[in-house]
Amino acid sequence: MLRCIVTDVSREKITLSGAQETLLATLYGRALDSRSPNSVLGDHEAARAVDRIDYDFGRTGISATTAAGVALRAHQLDGWTREFLAEHEHATVLHLACGLDTRVHRLAPAPTVRWFDVDYPEVVDLRERLLPPPGGDYHPIGTSVTDEAWLDQVPSDRPTVTVFEGLSMYLIKQDGRRLIERITGRFPSGQLLFDCYGTIGIRLQKLVPAVRNAGATLHWGIDDPHELENWHQGLRLLDAIRSVDVPGLDKLPASGRLGMRVMAHIPGLRDIGRILRYRF
Numbered sequence: 001m002l003r004c005i006v007t008d009v010s011r012e013k014i015t016l017s018g019a020q021e022t023l024l025a026t027l028y029g030r031a032l033d034s035r036s037p038n039s040v041l042g043d044h045e046a047a048r049a050v051d052r053i054d055y056d057f058g059r060t061g062i063s064a065t066t067a068a069g070v071a072l073r074a075h076q077l078d079g080w081t082r083e084f085l086a087e088h089e090h091a092t093v094l095h096l097a098c099g100l101d102t103r104v105h106r107l108a109p110a111p112t113v114r115w116f117d118v119d120y121p122e123v124v125d126l127r128e129r130l131l132p133p134p135g136g137d138y139h140p141i142g143t144s145v146t147d148e149a150w151l152d153q154v155p156s157d158r159p160t161v162t163v164f165e166g167l168s169m170y171l172i173k174q175d176g177r178r179l180i181e182r183i184t185g186r187f188p189s190g191q192l193l194f195d196c197y198g199t200i201g202i203r204l205q206k207l208v209p210a211v212r213n214a215g216a217t218l219h220w221g222i223d224d225p226h227e228l229e230n231w232h233q234g235l236r237l238l239d240a241i242r243s244v245d246v247p248g249l250d251k252l253p254a255s256g257r258l259g260m261r262v263m264a265h266i267p268g269l270r271d272i273g274r275i276l277r278y279r280f
């Protein structure tokens with residue numbers, strides 16, 4: 001549920017809960033990162049959006065380390081999306097569970113790229129109030145990604161890159177599988193770019209303040225990324241980067257770097273999260 005009350009001309013009081021509320025954590029992470037002299041993403045639009053929101057961002061529990069972690073994950077997914085668009089001038093981008101992510105602003109795709117931002121209707125409305133219109137061949141869709149109907153709005157004629165960040169863990173496995181089957185079955189070719197938790201991450205979910213404080217529940221953990229290759233003929237894993245190995249960890253504060261190094265040596269914990277790239 002999401003409820004917005006306009007408190008004055010420039011700030012919105014937002015009451016969110018569950019998975020929707022967690023979009024404020026990732027937004028805040030990118031905003032904090034943009035204010036760092038060592039910024040990974042330089043997402044100043046995120047900082048402007050945060051300034052327009054009346055919300056206790058302390059609830060997110062985001063620190064300098066987790067902000068840099070959020071920005072590094074976004075940077076990796078931005079880079080893969082850019083690579084796909086460099087190879088396919090006429091492509092479709094499906095950005096699922098977009099929240100208030102300014103990926104379309106950061107990538108500024110060419111007019112030959114058709115871009116869909118998809119999230120719940122309330123979230124899409126909020127984007128329209130808080131973020132500048134991206135221009136180009138841009139289409140917001142307000143729906144649950146598990147709804148069967150929304151994909152019919154997307155023409156099936158082009159290579160399609162689907163990027164979803166901070167979504168898979170909120171789905172039950174069966175819905176995640178169905179979503180992947182529908183996307184890979186619809187488009188002639190493409191890629192899937194997304195992050196996931198391992199089952200240990202799902203077990204430890206209450207240690208994540210943004211999840212705990214939002215009252216959200218995580219369901220789907222992926223321990224073997226190759227398992228998904230069986231869900232569509234021709235679906236192949238290209239990359240699986242552990243969160244503890246993501247490029248750019250030198251941007252983390254010293255304590256964060258140390259924590260990552262320790263986790264990288266503990267079997268189980270080092271598989272707490274991954275960023276995945278598949279082609280089909």
Ligand SMILES: C[S@@+](CC[C@H](N)C(=O)[O-])C[C@H]1O[C@@H](n2cnc3c(N)ncnc32)[C@H](O)[C@@H]1O
Binds near residue numbers: 164166167
């Ligand atoms: C952790 S936030 C991530 C938001 C954004 N990707 C980012 O990185 O800032 C989780 C997002 O998933 C969205 N979400 C969760 N389940 C969804 C579903 N079934 N359909 C559409 N969006 C969903 C929420 O509304 C929220 O925007």
